[in-house]
Structures are given as C-alpha cells and as structure tokens.
C-alpha cells in the first residue's frame with residue numbers, strides 16, 4: 167500500500183515538474199517570475215563564483231543574487247566546468263543567463279544576445295619570473311602558450327593567426343578555471359598564459375612567481391549572455407536597466423571594490439614572502455590564532471593577517487619605538503588591556519583581538535560591515551582621533567565618511583599641511599594607515615584562498631576516463 171502510494175506520488179511529481187518545465191518557453195522574464203527561479207550559468211573562479219567562509223560569493227554571484235532579489239525569485243546557479251559547457255547551457259535553454267566574467271567578442275555576438283557591459287578588463291600575457299619576459303605578440307612565437315578553451319583569448323589568437331601570424335601556436339585547456347593555467351606555468355608545463363587582469367590579480371597571490379609580461383591592448387567589455395532564439399528581449403532590457411541603475415547608484419563600484427579591491431597594487435615580492443611564511447611559520451601558531459579568534463568571535467584569517475602585518479608572526483618582535491610581540495602592542499595599550507607579558511603569543515593575540523573589537527565597537531553607528539572592519543583596522547594603526555579627522559575631511563570634500571574607499575583616499579591628506587592644519591588632531595601618517603589596511607585585506611584574501619583551494623570541488627569525472635580506448639568519444643546515447 168505504502169509502496170503504491172509512493173509510486174503515485176512520484177508520478178504526480180514527475181507530471182508536476184513536467185508542467186513547470188512547460189511554463190518555460192514564453193517570454194523569458196514572465197517565465198522567471200512565474201516559475202520563481204532565475205537560472206544562471208557561471209564558472210567557479212575567485213572573480214566570478216566560489217564558496218567563501220560565509221557561503222557562496224564572488225562578483226558575478228553577487229550581481230545575479232541582487233537581480234534575483236529584485237525580481238523576488240530564487241537564484242539557481244549552474245556551474246560549468248568549461249566555457250563550451252557554459253554556452254551549451256544557454257543553447258539548450260537550461261539557463262536564462264550566463265554570468266561568468268565573459269568578454270564580448272565578435273563570434274559570441276553573432277550567436278548570443280548580450281547585455282550592455284558592466285565591467286571593463288584588460289587581458290594580459292603572464293609568465294614565470296626569471297624566464298624571458300614577453301613584451302609583444304612576436305614574443306609569443308615559439309613558446310608554449312595556454313588559454314582557456316573557447317575563451318575570448320583563444321578567439322583573439324585565432325584572429326591573429328589568420329591575419330598576420332600564421333605560425334602562431336597555442337594550446338587550449340578545457341577548463342573554466344584560470345587557476346589551472348597558472349598552475350601549468352608554476353609547474354613548468356607551459357611558458358605563457360593569456361588571462362584577464364582581474365583573474366590574474368586575484369590569483370597571483372597564490373602563484374607569486376607569475377608576472378605580467380604585457381597587456382594585450384585595450385580594455386574589453388564584460389557582458390552577460392542570454393539564450394539564443396528565445397523570447398528574451400524584455401529580460402535583456404530589464405538586466406540592462408538593472409546594470410545602469412547599479413552603475414548610477416554606486417553599487418557596481420562598491421561590489422568591484424569588495425570583490426577585487428584588495429588585490430591590486432600589491433608587490434609580487436611581498437606576496438612571495440607571505441606565501442613562504444604561510445607555509446613555514448604559520449602552522450606553528452595557527453591553532454593558537456584560531457583559538458583566540460573563536461574566543462573573540464573574529465575571523466581567524468583576519469586575526470592571522472593582522473598578526474602577520476604586525477610581526478610576521480614573530481612573538482618576540484620588537485620595534486625601536488618599544489612596541490612588542492606578535493600583535494605589536496604598546497606598553498600603555500597592553501596595560502590598559504591587562505596584559506602582563508607582551509612576548510607571550512597567547513596574551514599578545516588576545517590583547518590585539520580585544521583592542522580591535524573595542525575599536526570596532528566605538529566607531530560611529532552608520533559605518534556598516536565590511537567597511538566597519540577596515541575602519542577598525544585603520545584605527546588600530548593610526549588611532550580613532552586621526553581616523554575621525556580623515557572622515558571629516560572626506561565629508562568636507564563631498565565623499566561619504568562611512569565608506570572605506572572614500573576615507574582611504576583622504577587618509578594621505580593628513581600628511582599635507584594645507585589639510586591637516588584644519589583638523590582636530592593634526593598630522594598623521596595616513597598613507598601608512600591606508601597601506602596597513604590594504605595589506606591586511608590582501609593577506610586575509612590569500613589565507614582564504616588557500617583554504618578554498620585546498621577544499622575546492624573537483625570537476626565531475628568524465629565518462630571517457632572510464633571507457634576503453636576504442637569507445638572513447640562515443641556519445642552515451644549511442645551505447
């Protein structure tokens with residue numbers, strides 16, 4: 167009886183799902199609204215979509231999530247493991263949009279409807295430091311060049327080959343993850359790779375030997391692609407209006423800053439030193455840092471990043487000005503925090519964590535996370551008084567004193583007499599404070615990335631890997 171009931175239920179469910187599937191195929195925007203689902207194809211990469219400590223995140227994911235929220239529907243993400251698969255999902259009508267850091271190219275434009283651009287990026291040719299640096303297209307000849315299969319870069323190389331460089335050769339790697347390309351450079355399997363600037367900036371910290379050889383000309387437009395041959399003009403118009411609004415109200419800039427802001431302008435040497443220390447020194451203190459982070463409900467990667475910026479994880483660090491220990495506390499601060507021995511890493515970490523939390527609590531209410539943490543870090547370095555001065559300067563100049571990127575820009579003014587003479591606390595080393603926060607965010611980012619890279623989902627095993635050689639390439643349906 168029970169089994170029969172279950173079967174009837176299963177059949178009813180199949181019929182029902184058939185019905186919902188049938189509701190697709192009309193006006194795409196109406197279909198999204200009536201089905202309650204926005205289906206987006208993307209790829210797993212630090213600049214598009216990945217699982218962070220607080221769940222799914224990434225630039226494209228955040229944008230798609232905002233759109234779904236606005237439409238009042240649920241976001242369904244499909245991850246493609248190659249660019250071809252991504253476009254295949256669109257062709258088959260399995261998704262409404264592809265949002266994956268995709269460049270607008272001539273070939274794609276002929277096949278798929280696309281939106282107005284929401285981001286501009288410059289592709290670059292990267293190589294391993296110490297090898298011959300490529301400076302122009304001629305330097306690609308005779309070297310092992312890799313790009314993502316079916317990428318805009320592959321299309322670009324094809325164009326060059328057909329017009330002016332018939333002898334140009336390259337290898338297309340069938341993945342949607344640019345980290346694979348950097349890995350190939352790192353292990354010596356390839357010499358040069360072409361990759362978008364933001365992808366490179368985000369991942370360079372993990373492959374600190376890889377450098378930019380040259381930039382490939384102009385900035386290129388990133389767009390979202392839509393299903394070909396579908397009734398999706400109103401969806402396209404809606405997304406374009408959505409992008410225009412996000413640009414006008416500063417959301418786009420803010421998301422960019424949040425997702426990519428910590429990666430730019432960082433020296434390769436310091437990334438490299440950080441990587442070495444992360445492998446050699448951090449393991450000794452990791453558990454201690456995690457313990458204290460938990461006690462104070464802080465992110466352990468944040469606490470670890472501060473400790474690195476302060477002392478390179480050296481519990482005996484001492485500066486000429488008398489700050490000491492892993493968190494480099496001054497004598498008065500340590501006393502205020504009830505710390506007896508600043509050279510004891512546990513005490514030092516606890517002191518630093520408590521100090522940071524105090525500062526964060528004392529900041530004005532209007533400052534929201536994540537900016538609130540950046541402000542607290544700046545205060546850790548420069549003091550609340552000077553930080554407040556920088557906020558006043560920001561407001562005077564028409565900026566928003568509650569936004570980190572606006573205040574960060576004004577911090578250097580605290581070193582210019584024309585500006586600091588009109589502040590309450592006067593001269594302060596504002597450049598240092600801005601750099602301090604930038605470094606910590608960068609280190610935190612590397613630590614997060616290391617964690618994510620260690621726990622990354624692998625692409626599904628291809629059926630070919632299981633089939634005997636003579637059957638490989640056979641379609642499953644033909645078996």
Ligand code: GLU
Nearest residue numbers: 267268269317318361362
């Ligand atoms: N933007 C590239 C494309 O549209 C993908 C990312 C990359 O290869 O760096 O194909």
